[in-house]
Every structure is written in structure tokens, then in C-alpha cells.
Amino acid sequence: MSSQRESKADHIRHIMETEGDAVGDNTRGFNDGRYESVAKLEDYEGLKDEAREIKEDAIERLPELIDQVTETIEENGGTVYIADDEADANEYIAEVCAENDAERLVKSKSMTSEEIEVNEHLESRGVDVVETDLGEWVLQLAEEAPSHIVAPAIHKSRAEIAKLFNAYFEPAEELETAEELTMFARKQLGELIQDADVGMTGANFITADSGTMALVTSEGNARKTVAVPETQIAVAGVEKIVPTVEDLQPFIELIGRSGTGQDITSYISLLTPPLDSPTIDFDDPDTPIAGEDDREFHLVLIDNGRLAMREDEELKETLYCIRCSACSNTCANFQSVGGHAFGGETYSGGIATGWEAGVHGLDSAAEFNDLCTGCSRCVEACPVGIDIPWINTVVRDRINTDKEPNMEFLVDGLTPDTETSGPDLQKRLFGNFETLAQMGSAFAPISNWVAQAGPVKQLLERVAGVTDQRDLPAFQRTTLVDWFESRDRIPPIDPDRKVVLYADLYTNYMDVERGKAAVRALEALDVEVLVPSVSGAGRAPLSQGMIDTARTKAERVSDQLGPYVDEGYDVVVIEPSDLAMFRADYDRFLPDEEFEPLADNSYEILEYIYGLVANGADVDQLHVANGTETVAYHSHCQQRTMGLDEYSIEVLNRCGYDVTTSDVECCGMAGSFGYKEQYYELSMDVGSNLEGQLRDADADHVIASGTSCTDQIGDLLDEEPTHVVELIAPR
Amino acid sequence: MSHQIEDTYDQFATEAARYGVGVTEVSPGKVSDAIVERIELPAVGIELPWEDATLPESVETEPTPADIEAAATGVTAASLAIADYGSIVLRSDTDGSEPVSLFNDLHIAVLDRADIVPDMEAAFEWFGDELRESRDSAIIATGPSATADMGALVQGAHGPKQVEVLVVS
Numbered sequence: 079m080s081s082q083r084e085s086k087a088d089h090i091r092h093i094m095e096t097e098g099d100a101v102g103d104n105t106r107g108f109n110d111g112r113y114e115s116v117a118k119l120e121d122y123e124g125l126k127d128e129a130r131e132i133k134e135d136a137i138e139r140l141p142e143l144i145d146q147v148t149e150t151i152e153e154n155g156g157t158v159y160i161a162d163d164e165a166d167a168n169e170y171i172a173e174v175c176a177e178n179d180a181e182r183l184v185k186s187k188s189m190t191s192e193e194i195e196v197n198e199h200l201e202s203r204g205v206d207v208v209e210t211d212l213g214e215w216v217l218q219l220a221e222e223a224p225s226h227i228v229a230p231a232i233h234k235s236r237a238e239i240a241k242l243f244n245a246y247f248e249p250a251e252e253l254e255t256a257e258e259l260t261m262f263a264r265k266q267l268g269e270l271i272q273d274a275d276v277g278m279t280g281a282n283f284i285t286a287d288s289g290t291m292a293l294v295t296s297e298g299n300a301r302k303t304v305a306v307p308e309t310q311i312a313v314a315g316v317e318k319i320v321p322t323v324e325d326l327q328p329f330i331e332l333i334g335r336s337g338t339g340q341d342i343t344s345y346i347s348l349l350t351p352p353l354d355s356p357t358i359d360f361d362d363p364d365t366p367i368a369g370e371d372d373r374e375f376h377l378v379l380i381d382n383g384r385l386a387m388r389e390d391e392e393l394k395e396t397l398y399c400i401r402c403s404a405c406s407n408t409c410a411n412f413q414s415v416g417g418h419a420f421g422g423e424t425y426s427g428g429i430a431t432g433w434e435a436g437v438h439g440l441d442s443a444a445e446f447n448d449l450c451t452g453c454s455r456c457v458e459a460c461p462v463g464i465d466i467p468w469i470n471t472v473v474r475d476r477i478n479t480d481k482e483p484n485m486e487f488l489v490d491g492l493t494p495d496t497e498t499s500g501p502d503l504q505k506r507l508f509g510n511f512e513t514l515a516q517m518g519s520a521f522a523p524i525s526n527w528v529a530q531a532g533p534v535k536q537l538l539e540r541v542a543g544v545t546d547q548r549d550l551p552a553f554q555r556t557t558l559v560d561w562f563e564s565r566d567r568i569p570p571i572d573p574d575r576k577v578v579l580y581a582d583l584y585t586n587y588m589d590v591e592r593g594k595a596a597v598r599a600l601e602a603l604d605v606e607v608l609v610p611s612v613s614g615a616g617r618a619p620l621s622q623g624m625i626d627t628a629r630t631k632a633e634r635v636s637d638q639l640g641p642y643v644d645e646g647y648d649v650v651v652i653e654p655s656d657l658a659m660f661r662a663d664y665d666r667f668l669p670d671e672e673f674e675p676l677a678d679n680s681y682e683i684l685e686y687i688y689g690l691v692a693n694g695a696d697v698d699q700l701h702v703a704n705g706t707e708t709v710a711y712h713s714h715c716q717q718r719t720m721g722l723d724e725y726s727i728e729v730l731n732r733c734g735y736d737v738t739t740s741d742v743e744c745c746g747m748a749g750s751f752g753y754k755e756q757y758y759e760l761s762m763d764v765g766s767n768l769e770g771q772l773r774d775a776d777a778d779h780v781i782a783s784g785t786s787c788t789d790q791i792g793d794l795l796d797e798e799p800t801h802v803v804e805l806i807a808p809r
Numbered sequence: 810m811s812h813q814i815e816d817t818y819d820q821f822a823t824e825a826a827r828y829g830v831g832v833t834e835v836s837p838g839k840v841s842d843a844i845v846e847r848i849e850l851p852a853v854g855i856e857l858p859w860e861d862a863t864l865p866e867s868v869e870t871e872p873t874p875a876d877i878e879a880a881a882t883g884v885t886a887a888s889l890a891i892a893d894y895g896s897i898v899l900r901s902d903t904d905g906s907e908p909v910s911l912f913n914d915l916h917i918a919v920l921d922r923a924d925i926v927p928d929m930e931a932a933f934e935w936f937g938d939e940l941r942e943s944r945d946s947a948i949i950a951t952g953p954s955a956t957a958d959m960g961a962l963v964q965g966a967h968g969p970k971q972v973e974v975l976v977v978s
Binding site: 236346368 | 871872873874875877878894896901902903904905906907908911912929930932933934936937940941944945946947948949950951952953954955956957958959960961962963965966967968969
């Protein structure tokens with residue numbers, strides 16, 4: 079293993095061992111809560127659309143809104159400071175503290191203040207900074223960084239927190255239960271808040287029309303932080319501004335549900351500072367508090383790269399992020415490692431790639447960007463519908479571009495990509511999977527013997543970082559297209575439908591049997607089927623951040639399939655990740671007049687069969703269950719995001735099978751991810767959840783929809799599952 | 810319309826109960842007695858904005874920082890309630906309603922039944938006009954203060970452990 083890959087693997091292994099269990103339990107709990115909570119909304123999708131529109135409009139008009147909010151807050155009696163960068167913000171905040179002779183500043187949780195590292199800066203100026211959010215306070219005592227943007231200490235168990243408190247404070251009686259720990263923290267922090275000079279908060283949203291900040295919290299520390307001291311500072315990114323108070327509504331309804339799965343958090347503070355509420359001077363305990371106080375308020379709006387992100391067409395969407403943490407909790411890789419591996423300098427989870435690239439630069443994003451496998455489960459979870467996998471792909475491409483082209487002799491012939499600069503060898507190898515598959519097939523079975531042979535596996539591992547823990551895919555000498563062409567079959571004269579079955583790379587070169595099954599199933603339902611030779615869809619290069627190469631593939635596919643679509647053929651796709659290219663990703667690569675007909679006329683194989691059966695085709699032409707046959711089914715991540723898993727389940731039901739489905743977000747293989755030696759153990763850890771569910775189901779058949787899922791389940795169960803269509807196709 | 814109000818009240822009470830919040834309907838004249846039944850002393854409070862609903866004698870209505878620190882109960886008015894979330898809206902003022910509702914273990918909120926709105930959309934229509942006009946601050950409070958940061962859900966992280974709502978009709 080290269081030393082870089084080895085240290086990456088070591089780091090991930092260490093995090094999984096020390097923090098994986100706590101992070102897994104918490105994030106999966108949040109994620110399950112999200113599904114339950116959003117299901118209670120009458121119009122969840124409508125609310126998301128509304129939230130998205132508000133953000134699009136606000137970011138579009140941001141300069142104008144910054145001016146408006148400044149004017150409003152000054153009118154209210156506060157001060158607004160727009161800080162260009164971290165240093166600028168910290169200097170201003172330190173000055174405010176100095177002018178107030180502040181000895182202690184109390185904070186409620188704020189990721190933006192983590193971004194500028196204001197604690198360190200103030201402490202160097204002699205100001206005592208106290209985090210009052212319980213999770214943040216634990217981390218401050220432990221001198222650790224947050225592992226999650228909303229619940230910063232989820233990597234710590236109750237026992238670890240008890241050990242920390244007992245060692246740090248040496249209480250007369252040892253603390254043990256969550257209740258004891260919470261009450262102890264409440265008392266300690268209560269005293270620290272009582273004689274604080276400055277209170278600092280973040281802001282989830284700021285309204286330009288009234289100067290109201292919305293804070294989404296549960297503990298009540300943010301309320302105390304602003305109620306007690308005379309001086310309040312709020313630190314917020316410029317992107318937090320929304321035009322009006324009414325605009326807050328969809329976000330208030332979505333943020334808790336999307337994040338921790340709460341319908342609403344205990345407290346939504348709608349603060350329009352300087353506050354009317356009297357300060358509480360605990361040094362003057364006997365004077366009634368009522369009356370008007372001369373409160374001071376400073377809003378520090380942080381640019382720190384955000385206005386440049388706004389001008390960057392690809393990163394701009396990041397600014398819509400409301401930091402709810404849905405993309406972290408729904409992410410299978412994040413569930414295994416948390417933010418200490420899946421995170422950069424400040425931010426963690428899927429959207430962190432955009433934030434880190436924008437505020438800290440590509441190097442910080444490069445640390446963890448590979449951990450986004452593009453499974454797309456976060457896209458539907460995101461309350462503002464950010465295409466998080468695309469942001470990860472774009473940043474991956476930029477990281478690749480930052481590097482010198484890779485001139486390794488061994489791989490150059492195998493990697494005829496159109497990248498102008500240098501993804502590393504591992505990425506180029508996987509990104510050029512089409513060429514590998516063509517050559518592997520042409521030289522099969524020799525290529526398979528060679529690939530599985532010890533010396534070659536070792537070479538692949540050493541040079542390109544392909545793990546030797548997995549069997550490499552076996553290429554078939556006779557491809558699906560070859561088989562189809564050599565068939566002796568007269569097409570039906572008056573078919574019900576005409577279909578082009580897309581021979582994706584996996585089906586055509588390796589998993590030929592599922593392709594044959596698809597042809598048999600379609601023909602049994604009176605469909606005319608063609609299986610022409612068509613280019614790879616570009617999923618492989620896209621997943622490696624090789625966008626130019628992916629675009630070239632998209633153009634080829636469009637040239638090759640376009641004429642069939644024009645002729646009235648439907649395109650049927652077996653591999654869900656390729657269908658997701660046709661239906662979504664190609665929108666970025668093809669002109670509308672090419673993208674739309676292809677997207678509109680492409681179907682997943684079981685979606686298509688469902689359509690045929692629902693419209694009267696005879697299900698008994700398929701291979702139906704013999705008595706009671708049980709099936710354990712794992713649908714593909716991208717298939718679920720497209721909402722297509724239901725069709726497979728329904729067709730199986732109609733064929734008489736008793737179906738149990740997995741509910742894990744992703745199998746963990748995700749194309750090449752699980753083959754990369756630095757991520758192999760993580761991939762297997764993610765897979766272990768699926769393994770448990772499939773074993774518990776104890777079904778007659780284990781079936782899946784994607785190639786990656788099939789390979790992963792094969793490695794997990796030591797028994798290769800089949801594709802849905804193989805089970806139901808006539809034999 | 811009255812039917813709709815009935816539904817709204819029931820929905821509010823049901824939703825608030827999910828967070829362990831007790832909701833009781835009382836006539837204005839009985840507010841003081843209802844508070845006495847629930848209160849733990851010492852108690853602090855802010856005079857209620859309705860003429861016929863008053864606080865009991867035992868509630869200190871001009872609290873000092875020492876009173877706030879010592880109080881077991883705080884009694885304040887709520888300006889609005891949001892039925893489908895079981896939330897109440899606590900408005901900050903120069904009397905000190907915000908700290909009085911926050912520092913103690915028990916918060917008793919008194920609400921006018923006419924101020925229950927059905928949903929968040931209606932609440933934000935109200936907030937929009939109110940906040941633009943008054944530039945005031947308010948808290949949407951749902952259930953007691955809570956945290957899961959110490960390894961399990963605990964109520965009363967920084968704010969009240971228990972909330973009781975008296976609905977005046």
C-alpha cells in the first residue's frame with residue numbers, strides 16, 4: 079500500500095474503532111427520526127420547494143439584502159460589521175470585547191464561529207471563552223473538535239463524558255447517569271453565564287425586513303446567553319439573510335425534522351436585538367430587574383469566501399445550505415466514521431466539501447472528498463434540494479486538475495480519458511473502466527486468470543491501490559451484444575412496445591446473464607427488443623471527478639441512442655446508476671433537446687415491466703413463485719432516490735413472492751469505492767448493516783438491483799445474489 | 810368557526826401533551842387558584858395582561874436577580890399558541906418575562922384561548938406584522954428544555970424541566 083493510502087486507511091480504521099459505534103447509533107437514530115417526522119407533514123415536497131425558492135432568491139439578491147439588513151439593524155440600534163475574512167472578524171470581535179473590558183464571553187453553539195476559530199483568538203487576548211451548549215462544552219473540556227455540525231459530541235458515549243467530568247472536576251460523588259451529568263453541567267455553566275460580560279451566538283437565519291435573528295436550539299443556553307449580559311455579538315455567514323419574517327416559516331418547519339428528526343426543537347428564538355428584555359446583573363442581586371437597559375448589539379457578517387462562492391456557478395448552491403445535518407445523517411459512510419474522518423477544517427458531511435472548498439480551499443476539501451460515493455441519498459433528504467453529489471464531483475474534478483498529469487507507463491494505454499490534467503492513477507484506472515472492460519472481455523478467460531493471479535493483484539494494489547481483499551470482476555468472452563446478435567430469433571411482427579435494452583458496461587461485459595434475463599422477460603411480455611452496442615454511460619469517470627470524460631461519454635450515448643428514441647423506441651436500463659445519468663446527470667452535459675427525450679423515454683427494467691403488467695400484460699408469462707417463496711431485496715441507492723424501488727417490490731409481489739426489504743441507505747460498495755484499498759474496511763463496515771438485515775430475513779432468495787450491491791452482498795454473504803429480473807424472467 | 814376553534818384547542822392540547830406539557834382550560838376568575846395548585850415556591854412572575862386574570866399573592870412580580878436565581882417557578886403570559894406543533898410563543902419585554910420563564914424548573918404559561926392559531930403559517934403571518942412593527946423578540950417554545958448531549962434525553966438542560974399551560978376562556 080502506498081504510504082498515503084496506508085495512513086488514510088489507518089486513520090479511518092482508528093476512527094471506526096474509537097468513535098464508530100457512538101456515531102452510528104446517533105446518526106441512524108437521527109435519520110430514522112427524519113423519515114418519521116417529515117412523513118407527518120401534509121406537503122413536505124411543497125415546503126422544500128418553498129424553502130429552496132427563498133434561498134435561490136436571497137442568494138441572487140444577496141448584496142442588496144446585506145445593505146437592507148445593515149440599515150434595519152442600525153435603525154434598531156445595533157451595529158453591523160461585514161468581515162472579509164477570519165482575521166478581520168476576529169479582530170473586530172476582540173475590539174468589542176476590549177471596549178467592554180470583557181473578562182468572560184459565553185457562547186451558544188455556532189459553526190460559523192468555529193470556522194473563524196474565534197475562541198483561540200479571544201483567549202490569546204485574555205478573554206475567557208465558555209461554550210454553553212452541553213455538547214460543545216464537553217468538547218471544550220476534552221479539547222476535541224466537533225464530529226457533527228448539529229450534535230457536536232455524538233462521537234462520545236455517556237460513559238466517556240462521565241469519565242471526563244469526573245477526572246476534570248473531581249466531584250464529591252462520581253457522576254454517572256445522563257441526568258446527573260446534565261444537572262452538573264447546568265449548574266457549572268449557570269454560574270459561568272451569571273458573571274459573563276458578553277454573550278455570543280450564531281444565527282440560523284436573519285430577516286432583512288425586521289433585523290430578526292432566528293436561533294434553533296433545544297437547551298435554553300442560547301436564551302440565557304443573550305438574556306443575561308449587556309453586550310451581545312452574533313456571528314453569521316452572509317448567506318444567512320432571508321428577505322422577510324414570513325420567509326422563516328418553511329425553514330422552521332423543516333430544519334429540526336431534517337436534522338435530528340424532531341418536528342420542532344424546544345426553542346426557536348426570534349430575536350430582534352438590541353433586546354427589550356432587561357439584563358440580569360447578578361452582582362447587584364437585590365435591585366428588581368425590570369426596566370430599560372442600554373444594551374449593545376453587534377452583528378458580524380462573515381464573507382470569508384462566500385461572495386466568491388456566489389459567483390461560482392458550481393459552488394453557489396452550497397450557500398443554500400441551512401446546516402441541518404440531513405446529508406450527514408443519511409450518508410452511509412458518515413454513519414460509520416462521523417465528522418472526524420468525513421470532514422475538513424470546520425465542516426463535516428456531504429455538503430462540507432462545498433463549504434470547505436469555498437471557505438478554506440481545495441486542500442481542506444481534498445482530505446475527505448473521496449468519502450462521498452455519489453449514492454445520492456442526501457439529495458432527497460436535503461430540505462433545500464442541493465445536488466450535493468454534484469458539488470462533490472466538481473470539487474473532485476478541481477482537486478484532480480490541481481495535480482500534475484499522471485504519466486505512469488502501465489496505465490496510459492488503458493486510460494484514454496479526455497482529462498487535460500491529472501487525476502491520480504487510482505482514479506484514472508477506475509474512471510476508464512470502459513476500456514478495461516473491453517480489453518478484459520476480449521482476452522477472457524485469460525484476462526480473468528491473470529487478474530486473479532497473485533502477482534497481478536499485488537501489482538494492482540501497489541500501483542493503483544486496488545484492494546486484494548476482493549475478487550475482481552470476471553469478464554465474459556461473449557458480451558451481451560455478441561450473444562444478442564448471434565441469436566436466431568425473428569422479431570415479433572406486431573409488438574406491443576419497442577425497446578432498446580441498454581447494454582451497460584457491467585451487463586455487457588460481466589453480468590451477461592442478467593442482460594439475457596431482461597431480454598427474455600421483455601420478449602415474454604410481447605416487447606420487441608434490440609440490444610445495440612452503445613458507449614458506457616460515463617458513470618465511472620464521473621464518480622472519479624473526471625467530468626470532461628463523462629461529458630464525452632454522454633455525447634456518445636446521446637448520438638447512439640437518440641435515433642432509436644426518435645424512432646419511438648423506449649430505452650430500458652438495468653443498471654440504476656446509469657439510468658440516473660440519463661435522467662439527471664445528463665442535464666448538465668447535453669443540450670435540452672437531446673437530454674429531455676432521452677430522460678423522458680428511459681426506464682429502469684422493473685419499472686418498465688411494472689408498466690407492462692399494470693397495462694394488461696400477463697404476469698404468468700414471467701417466472702412466478704412456486705408456493706411460498708421468500709425474497710430478501712436490497713434496492714440500489716440511486717434507484718431509491720429516483721423513487722423506483724417500489725416497482726421492483728410490486729412486480730415481485732404480483733409474481734407471488736413474499737418480499738422483505740433492507741432499509742440501509744447504501745450497500746457501501748458504491749462502484750469503485752469498495753475496491754480502493756484505503757476504503758475497503760470502511761466499505762465492509764457500511765456493508766455489515768446490510769449483511770445483518772439480509773441474514774435476519776433468512777429468505778429463499780437474496781436479490782439486488784445494482785452491480786455494486788450484488789458484488790458487495792456476494793462478499794458479505796459469500797453467496798452472489800441475483801438481479802430482480804433474473805428471478806422473474808422465464809427460464 | 811366555533812367548531813374550528815374547538816378543533817384548534819384540542820389539537821394544541823394533544824400536541825403539547827406529546828412533550829409532557831399539561832394544558833388546562835380555566836375561567837379568568839380561577840387562574841389564580843389554578844396557579845396555586847401547580848406552583849412550587851418560591852415563585853416569580855410577571856403580571857398578566859388581562860384585567861380579570863390575576864396572579865396569586867405568593868408570586869413575586871418585581872423579581873430581583875436573587876429572586877430569579879432562587880425561584881422554583883416562573884409564571885408569565887404567552888402571546889400565542891400554535892396548535893399543530895403544541896408550541897407557545899413567549900414575548901420578551903422590559904418587565905423581564907424572558908428570564909422569568911427561563912431560569913426556573915417549572916414554567917407556568919397563561920394563554921388566552923382566542924390566541925391559539927392553527928399552524929406555523931398563521932403564526933408567521935402574525936410574527937411578520939408584529940416584528941416589523943414592534944421590533945420585539947419572542948421565543949417559540951415547545952415542551953421543556955431538553956438535551957441528548959449527555960448520552961440520553963434529559964429535560965431541563967438549561968431551562969425549565971416542566972411546562973404547564975393554563976388556557977383562559
